[in-house]
Amino acid sequence: MKRLLIITALVFGMGVAGFAAVPAEPVEIHLWHIFVGGHAEALASITARFHEANPDIRVVLTHQGHWPDLNMKLVAATAAGTPPTMSLFKTTWVPAFYGALMSLDGLIPAEITDDIFPVFLADSTFEGRLLTMPFARSTNVLFYNTDLVPEPPATWEELLAMAKELRLDRDGDGVIDRFGKGIRPGPEQFAFLFLQAGGQWLNEEETEFLIDSPAGIKAMEFLHELRQVALFQTGFFSGPFGRGDVAMFWGSTAGIPFVARAAAPHGTRWNIAELPAGPLGISHSILMSGSAGIFELGTTEEERAAAVRFLLHLLSPEEHLYWVTRTGYLPYRFSVIKLPEWQAFVEANPIWAGVTTQALLSYGYPHHVEWAAIRGVMDEMTDAVLFETMTPEEALRWAADEVEMWYLE
Amino acid sequence: MIVIKLKIGALRGFSYAVLISGSILMLLPFLWMISTSFKTFAEALAMPPVWIPDQLIWSNFADGWAMAPFARFFINSVVIAIATAGGGVILSVLAAYAFAKMNFFGKNIIFMILIGTMMIPGIVLLVPNFLTIVRFGWIDTFQGLIIPWLASVFVIFLLRQFFMSIPNELWDSAQIDGCGRFQFLWRFIVPLSIPALSTAFLLRFIGSWNAFLWVLIMTNREEMRTVPVGLALFAQEAGIEYQLMMAMATLAIIPIMLLFLACQRQFIEGVARTGIK
Numbered sequence: 262m263k264r265l266l267i268i269t270a271l272v273f274g275m276g277v278a279g280f281a282a283v284p285a286e287p288v289e290i291h292l293w294h295i296f297v298g299g300h301a302e303a304l305a306s307i308t309a310r311f312h313e314a315n316p317d318i319r320v321v322l323t324h325q326g327h328w329p330d331l332n333m334k335l336v337a338a339t340a341a342g343t344p345p346t347m348s349l350f351k352t353t354w355v356p357a358f359y360g361a362l363m364s365l366d367g368l369i370p371a372e373i374t375d376d377i378f379p380v381f382l383a384d385s386t387f388e389g390r391l392l393t394m395p396f397a398r399s400t401n402v403l404f405y406n407t408d409l410v411p412e413p414p415a416t417w418e419e420l421l422a423m424a425k426e427l428r429l430d431r432d433g434d435g436v437i438d439r440f441g442k443g444i445r446p447g448p449e450q451f452a453f454l455f456l457q458a459g460g461q462w463l464n465e466e467e468t469e470f471l472i473d474s475p476a477g478i479k480a481m482e483f484l485h486e487l488r489q490v491a492l493f494q495t496g497f498f499s500g501p502f503g504r505g506d507v508a509m510f511w512g513s514t515a516g517i518p519f520v521a522r523a524a525a526p527h528g529t530r531w532n533i534a535e536l537p538a539g540p541l542g543i544s545h546s547i548l549m550s551g552s553a554g555i556f557e558l559g560t561t562e563e564e565r566a567a568a569v570r571f572l573l574h575l576l577s578p579e580e581h582l583y584w585v586t587r588t589g590y591l592p593y594r595f596s597v598i599k600l601p602e603w604q605a606f607v608e609a610n611p612i613w614a615g616v617t618t619q620a621l622l623s624y625g626y627p628h629h630v631e632w633a634a635i636r637g638v639m640d641e642m643t644d645a646v647l648f649e650t651m652t653p654e655e656a657l658r659w660a661a662d663e664v665e666m667w668y669l670e
Numbered sequence: 671m672i673v674i675k676l677k678i679g680a681l682r683g684f685s686y687a688v689l690i691s692g693s694i695l696m697l698l699p700f701l702w703m704i705s706t707s708f709k710t711f712a713e714a715l716a717m718p719p720v721w722i723p724d725q726l727i728w729s730n731f732a733d734g735w736a737m738a739p740f741a742r743f744f745i746n747s748v749v750i751a752i753a754t755a756g757g758g759v760i761l762s763v764l765a766a767y768a769f770a771k772m773n774f775f776g777k778n779i780i781f782m783i784l785i786g787t788m789m790i791p792g793i794v795l796l797v798p799n800f801l802t803i804v805r806f807g808w809i810d811t812f813q814g815l816i817i818p819w820l821a822s823v824f825v826i827f828l829l830r831q832f833f834m835s836i837p838n839e840l841w842d843s844a845q846i847d848g849c850g851r852f853q854f855l856w857r858f859i860v861p862l863s864i865p866a867l868s869t870a871f872l873l874r875f876i877g878s879w880n881a882f883l884w885v886l887i888m889t890n891r892e893e894m895r896t897v898p899v900g901l902a903l904f905a906q907e908a909g910i911e912y913q914l915m916m917a918m919a920t921l922a923i924i925p926i927m928l929l930f931l932a933c934q935r936q937f938i939e940g941v942a943r944t945g946i947k
Contacts, residue, residue: 298903300906323890330887340801500716515907516909522711523712
């Protein structure tokens with residue numbers, strides 16, 4: 262009997278010890294994103310380091326296609342009550358997910374929020390609530406061929422003059438083979454010209470779309486004039502620019518790795534400068550790409566806490582530095598751009614000096630609940646001018662009427 | 671006589687020239703895809719386009735293949751496309767037979783309503799369909815990727831047109847010999863409709879093989895995704911790895927090509943006899 266008791270106690274003890282030794286299942290959180298190739302690898306490395314330091318959390322990274330695909334998937338998943346724990350967002354979408362997202366107020370230490378470029382933080386804030394944190398932000402900069410453009414244009418006038426001068430018919434067949442400037446469709450180029458001309462999107466009551474103001478007309482007329490002498494195409498400009506067929510173009514910093522690869526085989530030397538200043542002498546650009554947010558809807562407290570820890574890991578100076586130096590996305594922490602590692606990186610890659618300057622001069626779109634749709638109208642408006650189906654004034658007036666009729670109260 | 675022959679010859683020559691030009695025009699993107707799959711990144715961006723690369727970069731296939739679990743994507747694509755096409759044809763045969771050879775109350779109205787659903791853009795139905803799939807617990811499952819696509823109004827329409835061309839007298843004779851509806855369908859209609867069924871199978875197979883948005887939306891796990899979703903991995907926010915994308919697209923087209931070559935005759939006959947082009 263005594264033996265039986267001892268054996269029972271031993272078995273029970275071993276069981277308890279064994280139970281205690283089994284580690285608890287890690288909390289699984291999901292992050293939806295749009296990254297592929299080198300960008301996805303960089304995010305995977307950052308996540309692997311997080312897993313090493315936080316074995317109690319497992320982050321599942323899921324590529325969900327391009328921005329429109331990700332948006333559609335988020336809309337559907339949110340409607341079904343099954344969004345991921347975290348996702349990348351364009352800040353213009355955030356109002357649509359307002360009720361489903363967790364407020365990050367008080368969860369991100371002040372030493373971090375105070376260190377982030379104020380414009381980036383403002384772009385992550387909606388109706389006074391911090392809903393996302395900057396992560397993969399990009400902006401438009403001026404890419405220029407340093408052999409053809411020794412000094413980048415500083416003003417609209419200089420840009421237009423260079424765009425005209427640099428056109429070249431190499432073989433004398435009457436067809437221009439080299440262009441001074443390349444232009445693609447898309448509303449962002451009008452948007453930054455509008456800001457540079459001193460434009461204001463909405464009136465204070467948010468009842469009027471002020472795009473057809475004198476600033477809007479000035480910006481659109483300049484874009485239209487530039488389009489007459491530029492190479493206008495829908496494809497990316499890394500190819501023509503890399504070959505030396507286009508001397509300058511406005512492009513996203515996220516395209517830096519592509520430009521570098523396209524230019525290398527042709528020996529094209531290039532650099533990045535801030536955008537030429539508008540009539541008011543300012544070089545504003547528009548913040549693009551994504552911020553990271555956490556869903557309150559459909560997630561447990563434990564998952565949200567794990568997501569906050571992962572977000573803080575993404576924001577840490579080491580990981581932020583790692584991310585921006587490998588992807589072309591913008592730095593957004595003051596402490597990071599003061600780091601000796603960053604200074605050394607910029608010295609080795611001078612293009613980044615221009616990128617950093619432009620980052621500080623970039624602004625987000627207004628946080629109007631209908632801005633994603635309004636941006637769609639702006640897209641049509643810009644296309645109408647660039648494809649020459651409307652004059653600048655007609656297009657601006659059409660867009661203002663359209664937005665006021667459908668999207669503003 | 672000689673003049674007439676010359677005129678006919680010239681007309682035929684002109685027709686051939688137009689047809690050959692059209693064929694070349696249609697083939698150009700296909701040839702560009704194959705050619706680009708062997709190019710360097712710089713050659714893929716060259717203007718005017720480089721048609722014959724300096725060197726054949728076979729490593730594009732290996733590099734593209736290594737960027738994602740393409741073996742798994744191919745298996746998924748094959749399973750989903752065969753199940754969707756096979757199951758879809760079986761279900762559509764039953765519906766098409768009813769619409770072509772049976773009389774029942776409201777037949778034409780039901781058929782018109784069915785045809786009317788073809789006017790609804792698929793994108794509009796995406797969110798409601800997603801909600802349904804979530805309620806069924808079919809996210810990340812083969813049933814979620816196959817079952818919603820088993821019914822195809824277009825295939826029902828195509829087969830109905832074909833079945834209508836089969837004389838009703840056959841049914842009368844079969845009835846006299848004691849044949850039931852299902853027996854008649856299986857023993858007479860199906861064997862007589864092989865060209866139309868092959869066409870329907872091929873069209874459904876191609877549709878399923880190329881499906882992108884549905885698979886992307888209904889799956890989260892990489893191991894449930896298909897080749898078209900894999901191809902999107904080569905397009906980044908600010909640039910595209912054309913040479914890798916085209917290498918994988920070239921591989922992706924092989925099963926479709928094989929299937930088309932295998933049932934080319936039936937496909938052409940099926941399209942010709944249903945009057946749908």
